[in-house]
Amino acid sequence: MQTPYAQENVQAVPQAYAGVGIRFVAVLIDGIIIGIVSGIITAILGTKQVILGASVDTILYFLYFIILEATMGATLGKKILGLRVVRQDGAPISWSESLIRNLLRIIDGLFAYLLGAIFIWTSPLKQRLGDKAAHTLVVKGR
Template structure:
């Protein structure tokens, strides 16, 4: 597992690439401009609405409430309503999500909004930048306490390499028995094959050996001696895919035949025998 994947409870690996500090900074600047514009416009409107002769204490309270509503209330409301988006995040293709990859709720938005006063506004983003530089997934203080991070929604999806049966295992695959693998293992193996060419050779060999051993426990007989772990993984996934596809096609054919037979009977009811 790495910073670009999340293992959810069902054992499925999700692609969850965190947003870079550059993207987060750009989104924060856009949000700051939007919030600043809203504050200035609403402040001018408030000045027109406040009655003349209002005492200093009441005026100060009104200004303070207005300040809190704009700089804290609006970000919390927007992130809650959009499940982690804002104008800046929408422009940069970023969304705030929980650490497990799920959408945030009011609780997370509330914590982030309160802490944003400290790590964004009062320090001009300095604390947020330092926190992002030293934490996993570039989290600011609000993210650390809320259990969230910024997800790069427009991350380029690395295309899966096509699954091809290794020529040296064609004969073995014709008679091999590949038991059903857990979906999490099958997905992890599929992603490994797609990423293998970009991995460090040492990491590639290590992960390949570990995954190959796990996959081998679901096949019988074992492949010929000297078969590489990657070849075994590819062959097992091809056999699994082709056989599940064949079973699906056969099931559709049987369902279609049963449906035709039922519709030919009176009132669509099967005949009693």
Template sequence: MSNTAINTAQNVNIEYVYAGLGKRILAFIIDALVLFAYIIILTFTVYRAISVLDGDNDIGAYELSMIPIFIYSLIMHIIFNGRTVGKFIMGIKVVKEDGSPARWSDFIVRWIVRLVDLWLFMFTVGTVSILLTDKQQRLGDMMAKTIVINTRKSVNISHTILQEVDEGYQPIFLNAHLLSDIQANEIKEIYRLAGQSRDYNVLHQLRLKIESILQIKSDLKDGQFVRTVLKDYFHLTSK
């Protein structure tokens, strides 16, 4: 699998896996099923009602009902920050090449170029492009400078850290509460990813960053230090 390094707000590089062709196809199929369900619902409700009440305006009503299908991908990506129903189920997401959130203008570019990637040449251009490019990008991704990454978590951080904190726990770093919620959540995510990939360099960088933020020093090993800070933070802020 190909990975991409993304620099977080804590100036720590972490890696995400590019979403492969298989997952992207499955996401597309799921989205197609969503739209098919939409058409079925319209057929047995709106279309039937229109044909009974005003058969002369059937064509105009049908054309209007097709607009949500036409703009589905664009609107979903904009509203749900790089995801459609299919992408959400498959655990993949569209982001910028540097890992930052994609903008609405990026989604518009990707949506317009779908005409070439998917429809004009029967998916050939998009498929070949994903298979042959280093970042597994279709033409629309290359033009918008976006990538599709896997986001699904295989480990729940609360199971590995926070469940260990009981009522009688005595915090070691009493200023851990100075972390913001955003910082604590990012530390948890980086810790999870570093452990998952066994990237001890990232773990050490994370430790140095925490020490800098909280102005503390410790003899604890990197992993134990991060876990302790998180437990202290959880214990102190929960009160």
């Protein structure tokens, strides 16, 4: 029997936060994967398509991050490197948190991700702007 005061023990052990270097490598891996998928789509369609003013590449880029992080807690690049995205309380992130953190990639990505890197370097929790807004963390550990 569960009382109304029962709480799920989400995260009892502190996590190691992922820094700029390993996150950069994860994004590079993700970029290669997105590039391959984009190349296949382009080969099938014969040309770069524009949908509602956005290229297929742009749509694919955002959907890749939003869907994989919301459903698996990590992109393929993060999974390969043993990283995952969690809420600050250690719970899995929601669709809305994934959407927020990834839409802010637009700002974090300015100047070749330098702005995002500065946020990570100066944050005690190693959060970029998107992480701060969504209250999420990128942590080491599967």
